[in-house]
Amino acid sequence: MPGLATIETSFVGSSPRIAVESVGKGELVVFMHGIGGNRRNWRDNLPVFGEHFRAVAWDARGYGDSDDYEAALRFRDFADDLARVLDHFGEERAHIIGLSMGGRIAMDFAHSYPHRLSTITLCATNTGFSRFTPEARAEFIRSRKEPLMSGKEPADIAEPVARSLMGPKASEAALAQLVDSMSRLHKHSYIKSIEALVNLDTHAGLDHITVPVHVMCGADDPLTPLSMSKEIAQLIAHATLTVVPDAGHLLNIENPVEFNNAALNFLLRHKQT
Template sequence: MPNIKIDDVNMYYEVHGEGEPLVLITGLSSDHKTWLPFLPAFTNNYRVLIMDNRGIGQTEYPDTQFSVDDMADDTAGLMNKLGIEKAHVIGHSLGGRIAQKLVLKYPEKVKSLILCATSASQPKRSKLMLNTLANEVNNGMSIGALLKIMMAISFTENSFQNVDIINERIDSRAEGLSRDYAKNFARQVQASADYNTVDELNQIKVPTLVLAAEYDFIFPLEFVKELAEGISGSKLIVIEGTGHSLLLEEPKEFIKLTLGFLSKINK
């Protein structure tokens, strides 16, 4: 798929499948490849849009700081360019925050929301941790070290049965990433640092499913509950035994819950 120019951003995107539009928005420092394992489950019934957010992957943008609002504008602009008037939207982590801003700024473009392992306000512990990581990255921390720390705080103990293999895979991935990856990780952290939609959640009127991870270190359960309680009529489901990367630790459960929710939305 080509890139499309959206204002000051040249966005990389892919469209797969046929049916109602479904937009998938990735989390912090993740690109469109996050969603590739899930496409077979979605593309039978949905026209699926995946993309690289501003600051990651093959999306090009000015060498400046940006905000979550900017990323929501990017998503809306991409939808417009592709002729997508309205879509179901799934967002994980930072992607869930982008999805919140998308529906708040462009309510006419969102048919339903699935918000995964995300929040409406910023946990102080997570802010300290991520800001410290961003500062260390800017001061020269290796990309391999960054990836290993992010994995350690995003997955549960069960995902670390063979640490040697994990280290090899992360080191191999880090070799293919430039310092731009690290710089833009820091920018995405900064974009989300003071995020707060608590007082706006009552404006969200679309059917909403909130998925929480039982052992989420980045967005603890109390913060995900705050999000769900702020959206009238939303449904909260806690996926037991998972960490922040719940969709990767329990992909079958993630697919079952999302498809079940989407199937009940009026066509």
């Protein structure tokens, strides 16, 4: 039965320390959460992948049990932290799975560390906020940043933001999981992430990615709809596109069985050993 293996928690480096959970042995697979998440978002997925790989989920800097940090965030900092995670596990290369902001980090990592990739799985992500209308960008920032700047805490905005991301068939358990993760956000680090993410554009250069790429999206994703995933798949040679039914933006939480089957089958096809 999947899930019996022990999930181990460790910390990578310092300044800031990066908290990771890992399970299994073999080729390294690293899971990266979205802007409102943490490593807990992958707990329905990690043990399944750990049956075949060494599956690792991180808390990005300023999230979960990872450290906060001084000064503004350069989005490239996330890619540098990911390289530290690979070093921590003694691996030159890894399969990278990123959801939403995690997908943007994966694309940036492909530019900065192309030699350290085995495959990339891009889930519910986009090629940059330049692809959103000005109204959509403004609403994204307003709904997340402005209430916090006005004195509210992450727990105060967690439920309405979570509901705006879920598909119509999402279970109450899935909603509760997302509300919990957003309630755990580090307020000031989250604001830094919003600013860095909206100002980043990863559209240019995706056609230079040469490792196998799997693009995944929820059929009912209200934030990054199928059209955005199709655009990514068209920009990367030989990319595979999978649409997960009965899922919104958090496809791995809303429909973990379908997500696990599709994502794991892709990795197994490209396993090196």
